[in-house]
Amino acid sequence: MANQRLGDQARFTLKLVWVASRAKVIGFTATVLGLVGCAMGPDYQRPDVDLPAQYHHELVQDTIDNDGLVAWQSFYLDPNVRKLISYALAQNLDLEAVRSRLIAARSKVTVTDATLYPEFGLGANAERSIDSGITNTNPTHGNEFDIAGTVSWELDVWGANRRRSEAEYAHFLSTQEALNLAVISLISDVASRYYEWLDIEQRYQISVNTVQLRKKERDLARLRKQNGVISGLQVKQAEVEYQSAKVTLPSLDFARQEKANQLRVLLGEYDYPLKVEGDLASLIAEVPFPSSFRVGIPSQMLSQRPDVKAAELALIAANANVGLAKTAFFPKFNITGRYGTESEDLDKIFDSQGVTWSLLGGITAPIFNAGSIAAQYDIAQEESRQALLAYRSAVLAAYFEVNDAMNSFRRSELAIEAQEELVEAARGYTHLAMLRYRNGVSSSLDLMDAQRSLFNAELSLSEVRRDKLLAMIKLYRSLGGGVLKEEQQTQTLADKSSRVGDVQ
Numbered sequence: 078m079a080n081q082r083l084g085d086q087a088r089f090t091l092k093l094v095w096v097a098s099r100a101k102v103i104g105f106t107a108t109v110l111g112l113v114g115c116a117m118g119p120d121y122q123r124p125d126v127d128l129p130a131q132y133h134h135e136l137v138q139d140t141i142d143n144d145g146l147v148a149w150q151s152f153y154l155d156p157n158v159r160k161l162i163s164y165a166l167a168q169n170l171d172l173e174a175v176r177s178r179l180i181a182a183r184s185k186v187t188v189t190d191a192t193l194y195p196e197f198g199l200g201a202n203a204e205r206s207i208d209s210g211i212t213n214t215n216p217t218h219g220n221e222f223d224i225a226g227t228v229s230w231e232l233d234v235w236g237a238n239r240r241r242s243e244a245e246y247a248h249f250l251s252t253q254e255a256l257n258l259a260v261i262s263l264i265s266d267v268a269s270r271y272y273e274w275l276d277i278e279q280r281y282q283i284s285v286n287t288v289q290l291r292k293k294e295r296d297l298a299r300l301r302k303q304n305g306v307i308s309g310l311q312v313k314q315a316e317v318e319y320q321s322a323k324v325t326l327p328s329l330d331f332a333r334q335e336k337a338n339q340l341r342v343l344l345g346e347y348d349y350p351l352k353v354e355g356d357l358a359s360l361i362a363e364v365p366f367p368s369s370f371r372v373g374i375p376s377q378m379l380s381q382r383p384d385v386k387a388a389e390l391a392l393i394a395a396n397a398n399v400g401l402a403k404t405a406f407f408p409k410f411n412i413t414g415r416y417g418t419e420s421e422d423l424d425k426i427f428d429s430q431g432v433t434w435s436l437l438g439g440i441t442a443p444i445f446n447a448g449s450i451a452a453q454y455d456i457a458q459e460e461s462r463q464a465l466l467a468y469r470s471a472v473l474a475a476y477f478e479v480n481d482a483m484n485s486f487r488r489s490e491l492a493i494e495a496q497e498e499l500v501e502a503a504r505g506y507t508h509l510a511m512l513r514y515r516n517g518v519s520s521s522l523d524l525m526d527a528q529r530s531l532f533n534a535e536l537s538l539s540e541v542r543r544d545k546l547l548a549m550i551k552l553y554r555s556l557g558g559g560v561l562k563e564e565q566q567t568q569t570l571a572d573k574s575s576r577v578g579d580v581q
Contacts, residue, residue, distance in 0.1 A: 116236020117407075118400020121393050124465060126472045128375040133480050146381065147367075149264050149559045155365035158268050161344065165267045166260065168345035175252075175259045182252040189245040192238045195230035203423070222426050225417020225433065232412065237404035240397045247394035251387045258383035261559040263343065268550050270340040276543035277333040278353060280536050284325045287532050291319040298521065311521045318525050322532065366549050372483065372556060378475050381557030388464075388471035395457070395464035402457035405450045408442035475555070482552035489545035496538045503531040 153159055166172065201224045207217065233239055298315035301307045341349050378385055416434040420426045443450060510527035513519040553559065 116239045116400055117403040118236075118240060119396060121396045123389070124392075124468070126379075126469055128378075128472065128476065130374065132372060132375060132476075132483060146373075147558060152366060152553055152558060153264075153268060154367070158271055158365065161271055161340070162264050162267050164346075164349075165263055165344050169263055169343060170345050172256075172259050172263055175256045179249075179252045179256050182249040186242075186245050186249045189238075189242050192231065193233060193242060195228050198227045198229075200225055200227055200417075220421050220423075221419060222421070222423045223417055223419035223433070224426055225415050227413070227415050229411070229413040232410040234410055235404040235407045237401055240400040240404070244394040244397035244401065247390045247397065251390040251394070254383040254387040254390065257560045258387070261383065261554055261557065264559040265550050265554040267340065267343050269547055270336060270343060272543055272546040272550075274333060274336040274340060274351070275353070276539050277329060277336055279539045281326070281329040281333055283532070283535050283539070284322060284329055287322045287528075288319070288326065291315070291322050291528070295319045307521065314521060314525060318529065321529075365546075366553075370486075370549070370552065372479065372552070375476055375479075378472065378479070378557065382475050382555075383557065383560070385468075385471050385475050385557075388468040392461070392464040392468045395461040399454075399457045399461050402450075402454040405453065406443070408440050411439040411441075413437045413439075479552070479555045482548065482555040486545070486548040486552050489541060489548045492541040493538075493545055496534070496541045500531070500534045500538050503527070503534040507531045 149162060150159065153162065202222070204221045206219050206221075231238070295312075295315040295318075298307060298312045302309060302312045337351050340351065341347065373381075379389070380386070414434070414436045417432075418426060419431040419433055420428075507524075507527040507530075510519065510524045514521060514524040
């Protein structure tokens, strides 16, 4: 082939300057453009990752749809959470930084794509000179003005610029997926911090109520001691129970303030007013999510999870860079042209008959580079292999993350059932112990033991209810749920072999 013979030639520069007819210029340009062929390197094909057909656990698995495709407004049914998420999406500082990177990435695509097209310019020069008085007895001044349009173009014969454009476009889409991932993470983090804060608020309130109750019992024990009904030991026991409940308050108070501050960081606000609208116990007990949860099938992760899509886009970019590195073995073709007029009088520059034009064609080819080009090609191939391994790893991790989230969700459901039964039993035990104590059948030790069991059971119930909410949030996030609709509309290279055919 002619292209192969050019690749074997020595480095040289071929300059062609025509003063012939424009028909010859057009003929030469058409001949050179005819050299433009297909881009070097392999076109991208999505690798087969051999995903299992189903997940390991027993949640509903729908082959058509799943809750990962549900917008967050339809998943988070708690109006308090919706309000916080909307505020965070508008104010979060980290998310704004990712948006800024996306804008910059879009501009980089424009810069890279510009190399695919000719570059046009306009130049104007003015010169005033005088002959030397040594060599000329009658030196005179001379003026020269010229104006010309210029064009330069590196012919993308081997597809180097197209592969570079393909890689940069993949990087841009990867930045878009980074934004989608940041949105998903922010939504889940806001919801998680909110329910963690609610849990701490409820446990703090349980502790406050228990402290107040045990203070009354301690005061009652002191009164009964003064009347000779009980001994000093029982008074000390009541004091211990009171102090045991009271000592939990400082740590819980610190934890709720810390959790509130974490939430304010996500909201990008120093003093965002956090308040509970409604009964704390009801907010934790009632699951503010859709009644059913569908997880779909594993293969849907490839088009839903931003981290998996970003890993594939990195593979697409690395694949394009292999083709780019391969083009370095072949010659480069450049065309530059100039067309304009010149005149001795500035006011006659556009009416001058002094038309000038030139066309320059250049070819450069590598001869000896101490193996640098071959090494760069090897590097590109290995980076492509690394990107493939990273993509497979991302898919594998995503699959088991969904499985773990499903397992955590199922475990939290079982834990809630068991803990609710424990709370009911502890309440019954406390009620009977109180009756027996008041009737003098049992000692205060039995009552205190029952109250301690109820106190711990209520704290644990709040925690397992929180865990179920967090498990649902984690499962929704692991399925790729939460991306805003307008941010979800991005073109992907996964279903296209390359962008080579887009620019010819």
